[in-house]
Amino acid sequence: MTMCIIDLSQTFGSTMPVYPGDVTPTLRQIATVGTEGFSDFQLTSSMHVGTHIDAPAHMIDGGKNLLEVEPSQFFGRGVLIDARNISLITAEVLHGARLRAGDIVLVNTGWSVYFGQPRYYEDFPKVETSFADVLIAAGVSAAGFDSPSPDTAPFATHKKLLGHGILIIENLVNLERLLGVGEFEVVALPVKFAADGGLARVVARVPA
Amino acid sequence: MTMCIIDLSQTFGSTMPVYPGDVTPTLRQIATVGTEGFSDFQLTSSMHVGTHIDAPAHMIDGGKNLLEVEPSQFFGRGVLIDARNISLITAEVLHGARLRAGDIVLVNTGWSVYFGQPRYYEDFPKVETSFADVLIAAGVSAAGFDSPSPDTAPFATHKKLLGHGILIIENLVNLERLLGVGEFEVVALPVKFAADGGLARVVARVPA
Numbered sequence: 066m067t068m069c070i071i072d073l074s075q076t077f078g079s080t081m082p083v084y085p086g087d088v089t090p091t092l093r094q095i096a097t098v099g100t101e102g103f104s105d106f107q108l109t110s111s112m113h114v115g116t117h118i119d120a121p122a123h124m125i126d127g128g129k130n131l132l133e134v135e136p137s138q139f140f141g142r143g144v145l146i147d148a149r150n151i152s153l154i155t156a157e158v159l160h161g162a163r164l165r166a167g168d169i170v171l172v173n174t175g176w177s178v179y180f181g182q183p184r185y186y187e188d189f190p191k192v193e194t195s196f197a198d199v200l201i202a203a204g205v206s207a208a209g210f211d212s213p214s215p216d217t218a219p220f221a222t223h224k225k226l227l228g229h230g231i232l233i234i235e236n237l238v239n240l241e242r243l244l245g246v247g248e249f250e251v252v253a254l255p256v257k258f259a260a261d262g263g264l265a266r267v268v269a270r271v272p273a
Numbered sequence: 274m275t276m277c278i279i280d281l282s283q284t285f286g287s288t289m290p291v292y293p294g295d296v297t298p299t300l301r302q303i304a305t306v307g308t309e310g311f312s313d314f315q316l317t318s319s320m321h322v323g324t325h326i327d328a329p330a331h332m333i334d335g336g337k338n339l340l341e342v343e344p345s346q347f348f349g350r351g352v353l354i355d356a357r358n359i360s361l362i363t364a365e366v367l368h369g370a371r372l373r374a375g376d377i378v379l380v381n382t383g384w385s386v387y388f389g390q391p392r393y394y395e396d397f398p399k400v401e402t403s404f405a406d407v408l409i410a411a412g413v414s415a416a417g418f419d420s421p422s423p424d425t426a427p428f429a430t431h432k433k434l435l436g437h438g439i440l441i442i443e444n445l446v447n448l449e450r451l452l453g454v455g456e457f458e459v460v461a462l463p464v465k466f467a468a469d470g471g472l473a474r475v476v477a478r479v480p481a
Contacts, residue, residue: 068348070344070347074465076465077464078466092466095319099334103469104331104469104470105320105469105470106468106471107296107318107320108317108320108466112315112316116465122306123311123312126307137277137278139278219310220310254476255474256473256474257284257285257323259285259286259300260300260312261311262313263314265464265474266347
């Protein structure tokens with residue numbers, strides 16, 4: 066089947082905004098075709114910068130790290146939830162969503178327009194645990210957000226999702242391009258880091 | 274359709290072998306659930322370590338970098354080439370392969386058994402430009418190897434492939450698990466780095 070790919074990943078460049086308190090990452094060129102005969106870049110970054118995936122071990126003591134997550138969990142039927150202009154996201158936005166086991170639920174908050182501005186990490190929309198309860202009952206694989214996080218300390222929503230093995234995908238972009246798309250697959254592949262989470266490429270595959 | 278995922282990616286851990294001359298990467302824990310309430314890791318690495326993708330800009334002046342590659346090129350029908358026990362790989366191994374435009378060709382050299390040993394980067398199998406010529410004629414999307422590189426300086430095979438827009442995937446593993454598999458798809462997704470190449474997760478999807 067011919068597929069159209071919609072890239073849901075933020076570009077990881079030489080300047081990246083980070084969650085307050087995180088170390089600022091760097092990506093700098095260390096070799097060029099003109100001088101060394103090949104190009105190369107050196108990256109320094111923590112694992113929760115730009116588009117990335119949280120595995121359970123990110124917040125759950127003894128939870129699965131990225132290596133322990135079955136790779137099939139990185140693929141799933143995509144379900145887009147329209148949560149634009151809602152500052153407190155509850156189970157209500159899932160009304161009529163018909164979630165199935167293995168789905169990857171993407172929450173289009175519209176917040177990615179602020180990526181790169183200080184506001185992005187300030188008053189982003191928060192997701193209540195009631196939202197997580199519905200995802201847990203359905204047995205979805207992952208929940209993705211076009212914002213820095215579904216919640217702030219003490220991270221009740223994070224812990225509920227991760228505690229039930231649901232991956233969290235953060236800092237997505239282009240979710241508005243999926244509005245009105247009937248059927249799509251999400252592929253959310255993290256680098257195979259021996260860590261609690263990590264940088265990932267996330268795309269939607271839409272039948273052309 | 275139910276799919277079985279075969280992970281073709283090396284684990285990126287706290288000790289990683291690198292191409293001679295490359296900077297040694299580090300992946301170290303900087304926060305724990307017990308102390309900070311969440312886990313995090315700090316990575317320092319160049320882009321051509323572990324399982325990764327070379328975009329044309331890696332060796333071609335003015336070639337496309339990772340951001341300029343169409344994401345559809347990261348997906349393709351997989352074609353496994355059995356090149357075990359061949360130290361000089363030529364076009365001959367492609368005899369009867371029936372390559373099509375957009376394919377992702379994986380070369381099973383068997384060399385990944387040496388990953389982590391000094392030998393891995395020493396006398397790995399070399400791929401001649403005649404092999405690249407056939408891939409170019411067919412218009413494949415990418416060529417992947419379970420070895421550190423298809424060739425050494427002056428990198429004629431690298432330059433031929435990259436010069437024709439064919440991505441190179443290096444340091445794959447588990448290719449022997451695809452021997453005898455009739456039909457599969459390769460998904461080779463790099464993090465969206467603003468660079469000439471980058472760390473990637475590569476998997477095969479086999480109909481269950």
